[in-house]
Amino acid sequence: MAELVVVRSKIKEHAEGMNVSGDFADALSAKAVEMIKAAARRAKENGRKTLKPHDL
Template structure:
């Protein structure tokens, strides 16, 4: 994995008493990256260069 978009320690903090498998953070990171890229495409399609909550 080259770019980290999440903080693994915070994921574990939110999980509380649940264990977090090693591949969970990688999968979550990939999902966040996909969300960001989709938001970029939506903003471009609407003629904006600013990502907004509505792009999610």
């Protein structure tokens, strides 16, 4: 298991009463890391070192 970039307790807060499987946080974290890396590539391509919302 890689380091999580999401908070498990916050996932449950936003799940609106749904049960959350143990591996959901890992999958969500992996998606978040993919999004962050893609945003970083876009920022670099545009000559910036700052990630901005529109990089998503």
